[in-house]
Amino acid sequence: MNEYTQPRIDNRNLSSLPDKTYDVLIVGAGPAGSSCAAYLARHGHRVLLVDRKAFPRDKPCGDCLLPDAQRSLTDLKVLESVSRAGRILENATVYSPSGYSFDVPGTYITCPRERLDTILLDRAIRDGVSFAVADVDELKVEDDTTVAGHDRVTGETVRAPLAVVATGYHASLARASGLLQNSVPYAIARRRYVRSNYRLDRMVLMYGKRIAPGYMWIIPVGPELYNVGCGVINLPHLNTSRLLRRAERFIAEESEHGRELMAHGEPVSPVHGAALRCQLIGLPPVSRGRILAVGEIMGTTFPFTGEGIGKALESGRLAASVIDRAKRRANYRIVSDYSAMVDSQLRPQYRGYIRAQRWLTRPSINDFLAKRIQRSTYLQQEFARFMQQTGDPRRVFALGEIIKSYFK
Ligand SMILES: Cc1cc2nc3c(=O)[nH]c(=O)nc-3n(C[C@H](O)[C@H](O)[C@H](O)COP(=O)(O)OP(=O)(O)OC[C@H]3O[C@@H](n4cnc5c(N)ncnc54)[C@H](O)[C@@H]3O)c2cc1C
Structure with missing residues (x-):
């Protein structure tokens, strides 16, 4: 950087x-x-x-570039400049609503949108x-x-x-x-930047029971700089602003990494949001x-x-x-x-993403799947392939695949 x-x-x-x-x-x-x-x-x-x-x-963005973005940036001949302007991460950890977690190794490039x-x-x-x-x-x-x-x-x-x-x-x-x-926007999301000397070298993605159908993230984007945000699907019966405020409190007060991040740092930007x-x-x-x-x-x-x-x-x-x-x-x-x-x-x-969304926004299914992925190398590999965009999400979010995972 x-x-x-x-x-x-x-x-x-x-x-x-x-x-x-x-x-x-x-x-x-x-x-x-x-x-x-x-x-x-x-x-x-x-x-x-x-x-x-x-x-x-x-x-407003999470600033994370997954492999299909990386491929396009290579084709446009800017991947090297973008990598220099941000960070390269080699792991992500996903937390289910009840706190079951699993790692997703891969190459994640992060770069502030500015x-x-x-x-x-x-x-x-x-x-x-x-x-x-x-x-x-x-x-x-x-x-x-x-x-x-x-x-x-x-x-x-x-x-x-x-x-x-x-x-x-x-x-x-x-x-x-x-x-x-x-x-009508599909979802609403927002983020702010936090400067902190808490050391986190991976992307953290979190779900919460009282935040469904939403998700939260902490993404390292530079030395001691983190993009901290949340998103909620924009359903007619939901108060999205209330859910987003709840998610922001959850990150800062209840999640382990969020608490540590805030204890060793402070926000350095206002909260900015946008529709998706x-x-x-x-x-x-x-x-x-x-x-x-x-x-x-x-x-x-x-x-x-x-x-x-x-x-x-x-x-x-x-x-x-x-x-x-x-x-x-x-x-x-x-x-x-x-x-x-x-x-x-x-x-x-x-x-596949539509199906993944349907599964993971239901806290009980999300918890079940996280527990299963924790225990199954087969599902861990398929989930990593899906995040690296070399595999179809339907290799993870399918009943047949879950059953298969008990025997692999
Ligand atoms: C909080 C949040 C987090 C996200 N996190 C990620 C992430 O981590 N990774 C990821 O891949 N995606 C993420 N996204 C989605 C991503 O930001 C968008 O998909 C992406 O920016 C779309 O690019 P675009 O070029 O279509 O539009 P934009 O990037 O929005 O660019 C549109 C441009 O059009 C300009 N414009 C608008 N109206 C006019 C006008 N009338 N005249 C002239 N100019 C105009 C705007 O100023 C803007 O510069 C996130 C989105 C949000 C809201």
């Missing part, structure tokens, strides 16, 4: 851009937008990427992307060849034949542009043939783990490949292939 130097981003606004017309306009410079922009620029397209925030900017997202944006800019700060309040399909993006702050308009919405959990642009189908859009319930991937969605706004975050960075990066790459093909063949109808690609390449990956 010490060797890291934050890249400097030129945060110009739209008025100071020499051009107002591009091949592709991308709104939102999180992992999804930056990845899509970088791939398009590598294919030689003129891309304008805009974000309402100047960079570096913070984003750093990760700046590295990704810098990568896109170095690949040839133009970046500007703009709060886009509408994307308007003007005719068969143009989408216009309007900046609420400067009043400027930029144009491109295609636009990409990569606004994360922020739904206002999608709603204003008539794109959003389901605007999961399970591909969100925007249709392609709208009116000219606007594509990537990342969390179309629900790319996994249920259960809340992992969204890897899928955001992957959806950005998929969208870029379709746009590239469409532009090369001068046939924008090809863009609609993106929906089929999302269905065939992304959607099947969610099934």
Whole structure:
């Protein structure tokens, strides 16, 4: 973490851009937008990427990069910088609601989002992307060849034949542009940073009886720096704010690691939260043939783990490949292939996570499974494979597999 130097981003606004017309306009410079922009620029397209925030900017997150995110970061040639800007952990411990625990060895890279997202944006800019700060309040399909993006702050308009919405959990642009189908967030999560000289060299994930259907985490993200947070599924009958407050008290007062962390340190940031859009319930991937969605706004975050960075990066790459093909063949109808690609390449990956979520948010099942995993090397290996994204969650969360574990 010490060797890291934050890249400097030129945060110009739209008025100071020499051009107002591009091949592709991308709104939102999180992992999804930056990845899509970088791939398009590598294919030689003129891309304008805009974000309402100047960079570096913070984003509420657990800051944990699982292997699919690591693979995408390798492909984008930033994994080394990201690793230097954060930490590499080799273990995670999961605690069930009644305190049964088991280890999940693996490679977990953690990096504060302020750093990760700046590295990704810098990568896109170095690949040839133009970046500007703009709060886009509408994307308007003007005719068969143009989408216009309007900046609420400067009043400027930029144009491109295609636009990409990569606004994360922020739904206002999608709603204003008539794109959003389901605007109810799937879960709510929040975190703060704690500086502490308590030594914890692993990720800690916890469930609690009175916090269900929620989960909590303590994640080392730098020397003596920890990301401490919790998340709750957003069900209509639940008071999510109350559950999140309860979870925060649980971490600080009842969990062993949380108590020690606080006894030897103090919070160094306010609590920041955000919604999560999961399970591909969100925007249709392609709208009116000219606007594509990537990342969390179309629900790319996994249920259960809340992992969204890897899928955001992957959806950005998929969208870029379709746009590239469409532009090369001068046939924008090809863009609609993106929906089929999302269905065939992304959607099947969610099934196991949906099942894992159903199982583990029930405290009694969670306890039973944790006890079983504690005792079964077979289930420990399968759980580790699932966290490392080399195995399907349904190899753990299935009755047949549990029965098998008694005989293996
Ligand atoms: C508390 C919490 C913990 C999490 N922990 C993890 C974790 O540990 N690991 C993990 O993989 N995932 C985690 N996630 C999920 C992860 O943060 C998201 O899946 C990921 O950020 C999605 O990336 P994205 O690029 O789609 O959107 P974002 O990262 O949200 O980026 C969207 C960008 O769009 C910009 N924007 C929005 N509206 C406009 C507009 N109108 N005009 C211009 N710009 C706009 C925003 O400023 C932002 O920069 C967590 C989420 C939360 C809330």
